[in-house]
Amino acid sequence: MAIVKFSTLLLLFTISQYCVADVLRTARQQGPASIFTLGNGEQCQGSDRSTGGVCLLRNQCNTQGGKAIGYCGVFGTCCSLNACDIRTNTKVAVFINPPLDKESSGLECSYNIEIANNNVCQMRIDFETFNLAPPTTVEPVENVTQRPGYMCKNDIFRVSNLHGNSESLPSLCGDNSGQHMYVRVNASINDRSVRMDFKLADRISQPNLPQATWKIKVTQLECFNTLGKYRDGILDAITAALPATPFTTTADRDEYLIAPPGCLQYYPDRAGFFESFNYNRGAGPYIANMAYATCFKRSSDVCGIKLTAASFNMAYHDDSNLYVDTDCKANPFVQGQPQSEDYIFIPEAQTADGLRGSKFCGNSAADAIIASTPPGPLYVYFHSDNLVTKDVPEAGYRFSYNVLNNCYVK
Template sequence: MRFKMASQLIKFIVLAIAVHYCSASAHRTPRQAGPGSIFTVGNGEQCLGSDRTTGGVCLSRNQCNTQGGKAIGFCGVFATCCSLNACDVRTNTKVAMFINPPLNKESSGLECSYNVEINNNNVCQMRIDFETFNLAPPTTVDPVENVTQRPGYTCRNDIFQITNLQANSEFFPALCGDNNGQHLYVRVNASTNSRSIRLNFKIADRNTQPNLPQATWKIKVTQLECFNTLGKYRDGILEAITSSLPSTPLTSTADRDEYLIAPPGCLQYYPDRSGAFESFNYNRGAGPYIANLAYATCFKRTPDVCGIKFTSASFEMAYRSDENLYLDTDCQINPVTQGAAQSEDYLFIPEAETADGLRGSKFCGGSASNQIIASTPPGPLYVHFNSDNLVTDDIPEAGYRFNYNVLNNCYLRVSNF
């Protein structure tokens, strides 16, 4: 009897591990993805078409047809590599890829929308990666004689906007221009009925504006799962069984997504210990950045991290006067004494100190140009960008690009970093 019970227990453990492993493999993110299996059945991961250059998403043929996609190859035996280059697509896959439809002068002047619905109730964020993003640049009005100030650069021709369909309380800026490699986060929450987002492109007519550049995009949307009490309770028996086994193939989707989950309030999030970030429409230093933006770019703070170092590759923002240091109150005016409209564009870096010993928090003009800046705040690691709706003639608004490295020793002087 004991032998029979032990045998049944072993079978149960093997079956539970197999089920858990299969579930984990079906939702593996690109970061953890191993070699593709020939038994892939359509898990929403990225794939290449038959030409080995065109990207798509691995889906069942039925899913591809339902979402208005086009089969461009195979992934495994049972799935197709699906190119979602049509408009008005609706999907709920773990990873979705949206590619612009063929655009020419005859087909421009269109509106293209993609609806992404949450994959399951554990999804708490969606990360939108702009693998390719080239739209018409932001513009301002033509200059008027004897008038030195104009409205800021905004998206007036091509416009990309994200809408959180059921919870429209969050503000997502309208974007345009060159944003290759950029990304942003959108919060969703099944418990508050925030279950989907819409990505919307409005493309200007090239017949009437033939000088505008061709619009192209390739957008990846990854649904990220957060831990929840119910899920942990449900998986408790599997955790007990597999607690002594290697965790890589047996962790839950939420375990693997945790690395990419952004802190609250962050439009952008960089979890790696080093990398680079830049303003929207940085455009290889040509800019200009977009008016009326206010958002936080955040970085991962692990227990061993005490701060972050920023190395300026380029920094060129608006300023009020040549007779200041372009720091703090030089960048933002007290409303009580503001008077005439003046520039209030700045990049906020908390508890910042440059290699030259200059201390401040708000940087504008060229104050961060060619600088190494250490930020050692007691709390989260982030920068905050603010742009107003004002352009002054002959004062460039090109934007910024920084390399960053998190620090695990903040007792050295910043000049030694």
């Protein structure tokens, strides 16, 4: 009888906390925030309703080098991390460029994101705003048809896993607002922090370079652990309103965003857009020496994906055919010669007019509807070399996509 009474009281206490939390929760704080999650690291807005930050306790904000721009929850401070050399371990962190002018250019700015708990398996880095100097190559030389590819030489953004990530993460520059990337982490092997570095060129000696700006959201994503699988029913209702413990996890909320292994980018929605880095509204150019996979969610009812190019303009190896497969990659017997090997690989691809191929380059995907129906994961793979050919544009691509549950191209 005592156990029944205790359970009833505990359930009533839990329900009352939900009600109190709902009353105290502001419109900009919908979601997991409650009176128990003080400084929960979720996104918030400052008092001006336009500047974004993360919800932290005031001492957390000060410790991480942030600036209080408003309030959130009951005791939380909306904290803007618009400084350099910041260290944080919040689930969500938003980093904004410090005030920059010609006198402060030539800046090196670093952010260290430490793993919040052992359930964290990935970090998703969203470039809400990302404008750096574009990639560059050497000036054309008369009678020389080829030169090195477009590289990040003035402004450079790098992500590194401080404990030896085996995956190669590309350096970025140019216009990448709206893009994102994933970083894999593993706390069980002391893989406990990720570092983001900006290195900016001096604007005094190069006044024509654009001003650098960024706003980057980093979200720590949790995978299910053994205990997480048992959070259901009344235990879930009770623990969801309590402070974080080894029995509570946000893995159920994060599962939608968890990327398959080997994917630099991941789009879990059933429809959307994706584009090459520094697509720059079709002006490009894409960055040299890239090699990465962009992946899409494949649920049980999905048989493939439909891709429609809003723009597609890449270099090519040979123009004697239709800019597919062997036209996009040099034969191994002649690899010693400088020849373009830029392409996007789309497995088991077929266009609406019947063209089949896997590697697309030149303008082969322009104005085409492409269905990809592989037996395994849904992905495309982008490869760029370190070579620019005279009069051959390298603007890049932008696709719309829709996952298919009927794999007949219309």
